Amino acid sequence: MEPREHHVGFLVFDGMKMLDLSGPAEVFSEAGRFGARYRLSIVSAGAKPVCSSIGLRVPVDADAGDAPAFDTLLVVGGDRLPASPVDPALAAAARNLASRAGRVASICTGAFVLAAAGLLDGRRATTHWQHTALLARVCPTARVEPDAIFVRDGTTYTSAGVTAGIDLALALVEADHGPDLTRGVARSLVVYMQRSGGQSQFSASLQGPAPQTPVLRLVQDAVQADPTADHSLGALAARVRVSPRHLTRMFRDELDTTPMKYVELIRFDRAKALLDAGHNATEAAALSGFPSYESLRRAFARHLGLSPTRYRQRFTTTGAGSRTSPRGA
Template identity: 80%
Template sequence: MTPKPHTVGVLVFDDMKMLDLSGPAEVFSEANRFGADYRLTVVSVSGAPVRTSIGLRVPVDTDAASVSEPDTLLVVGGDLLPGFPVDPDLSTAAKRLAERAGRVASICTGAFILAAAGLLDGKRVTTHWQHTTLLARGYPSMRVEPDAIFVKDGTTYTSAGVTAGIDLALALVEEDHGPDLARGVARSLVVFMQRSGGQSQFSASLQGPAPRTPVLRLVQDLVQADPSADHSLDSLAAGVRVSPRHLTRMFRAELDTTPMKYVELIRFDRAKALLDSGHTATEAASLSGFPSYESLRRAFVRHLGVSPTRYQHRFATTRPASRPERDIEEKA
């Protein structure tokens, strides 16, 4: 049976991220080799070619007003979107295209365009981990999920950093044609159908500004100076000359966490840095203040969804592993 053609309109603009376009486009093109019939139309507000973030110019098929009813609308992202107001012409074009589309999706910071167009009000969304706080602050009606690779809310989809556009495109292919075809595409492109863990694998744990309160800044300094030292609640409170109960209240009020969770995050960040510099997982646990490898492993699974050894294997080098990950895991 010949599949029904599925039109994908991709809204682009000057300084867009090249991979936001090329990544999903390759997924849909590869899906056509397996029997799908995706037809991409690259759209700009005026119909003029656009300049990408790497300086290449991308030809455009048509202007936004001329697109009829795309089955899927993809809105790409760009580095300038989080720091500057969205061009009203761009957000208006996105809104009008979305009104005619069967489903709407954004790649990376393209979520800021959908948000400015009012298309994400009341929805669960995500974007690149560096900008989730800014997105949540700018559009408080949305529920931002900072660790998600992509989020589906009804017929609206948002995805994380640039390569997450490939994950999202695979999910759309699976939705349209089932897991077998999507799996074939993933294998052909040598990408995961579903990667382990979320965006926090790539982000810093202690995001946001430093504590404002002098007492909390002193706690931060004490723990960072020697993460492996005794940093129990009683010890920290004695070190900054407040009661344990008062210190706990201060952490709750300013940082919405507990002293012990804060200590764990500092130790966790130190352990990641040690793994990145080549220490073994056992050494990283000891030097960062975790009582054992197992306690470090639990922290990694809790925060990243992967073990310390698997994290190190993924991020320490681009060289292929000499043996399977499961063997490395067993000998950690």
Template identity: 70%
Template sequence: MSTPHRVAFLVYDGVTLLDLAGPAEVFKEANRFGADYRIVLLSPTGAEVTSSLGVRIGVDGAVAAEPAPDTFLVVGSDVYPRARVPEDLAQAARIPAAVAGRVASICTGAFVLAAAGLLDGKRATTHWQVAAELAARCPTCRVEPDAIYVRDGTTYTSAGVTAGIDLALALVEEDHGPDLARDVARALVVYMQRAGGQSQFSAPLQGPPPRSPALRTITDLVTANPSGDHSLGALAKHLNVSTRHLTRLFHDELSTTPARYVEGIRFDMARALLDQGHTATQAADLAGFPSYESMRRVFARKLSISPAAYQRRFRTARRATAGDGLAG
């Protein structure tokens, strides 16, 4: 019998209730489709806390008294973009983060991670209104204000409020694959992936990041802006290395070529855009394909169908689930 995946949320006085409830609901709903998440709520001292709405939140225990979580999430609050994070709260984040399989923040929870030193030297995001403040408090962070969520190794940060749902769905997809995550998204009547974000597409969330810092720089660059100029020459110039050396890095670590990697990211972006209702021409343009025809060839090679046929199948599946009765 498999061991449940422990998902621990750090809560504290003033937390935004939706930052907690939205992601927690994703993990709970995933259990209906075969996942095995055990959700626990932790506070710095083990005492109940009060949300920004005045709702009291009971907890399962204190941070220091709980076993190591598999996933540790810090909930956001309106308080700490305006005030400094107290040391006891920062320490409450450090303790489980040191032993967790992965660490994440919801919205302004990134300020707690930053105060704990957990974002130093990493890419991160938060609510766009306070992104500049996060960058000021964590000068070594590379803050991306337009991203829905960002992954840097085993650290994840998400944008404002409902972006926590996007992040939770991505974590479920990482654990159980896109089919189960899509079932959860449909059950909750939310988009599985939103268009317009920089790092919310499924491909970059699958598998560990490259070991080489140089290659990691390139994959992050492509993921953040799939439609940019990512020719072999441009990517090699970005690192100030030869095209041969860059090609060798991709071959040794990712068993692919730079061109195939870029194509794969663009394919996943185009597929997500089609899932969300964009036309095939729009998807090709937004994903960075030189033309619709070039995108069509990739779909034919990978899926043996055209983009239009793929979109019809997805829409048919959505209509088929529309009659599923759900109380609520």
């Protein structure tokens, strides 16, 4: 029996990320080649065409207020969303469309639109790793998961950075049509059905604000200047002339971590930079202050869920010079 048509609506606005729209749309369209029936519509507040992040104009099919009830509503993201308040008309459009949709999803910073519409209250959610802390502040009742590629909470889905919209769309197709059809879509598009690791593998570990307390800034400067030096708790406390207990309390109160965890993050970021620059894992461990390759491997397992060697293979080249054809998922 032919599958029922599934209507997917994309809510767009000026400044939207083009890949937030085109990536998931390609997944749903490609699914049609394998027997799925998705119909795609693009709507905006006021039915106005919008200008994307790359300057291309995107026509729309309808005013969000006049759109039919969608089986799936997808709210795209845009660079201005984290920095600026969400347009009330955009938030109202999302709220109205969501009230009639079978399920609701956001791509990247589109989560801020859902938050402004009250659609993330009390729910688990995620967004791009650079903005998860801000999302937690603007929507304090949401349980923000900073390392997730995408999060499902009931019929509400949120996803991480732009390409995570493809991961999310594949998950939605799998929910509708099962893994066999979805595997065919992933192979055709040469993407993974489920990538390994979370979004921390793409992020810098120390993206938070710099320490404000002079003592903590001295510690940070000392570790960054020479990560291979003795940075034990006792050595750090002696360097800044406070007791180990007092230094630990300062780190906990201002940075919500311990001195040793902070030192590890600085060394970890240095090791990632060394691997990116072409050093092997043993060299990266020695030059970043880890006592052995094994200690570096454990740090990578804790923070990224993969080994230093796997990280280097994944992120130091696109494989453009390889003669091996990609096999997909």
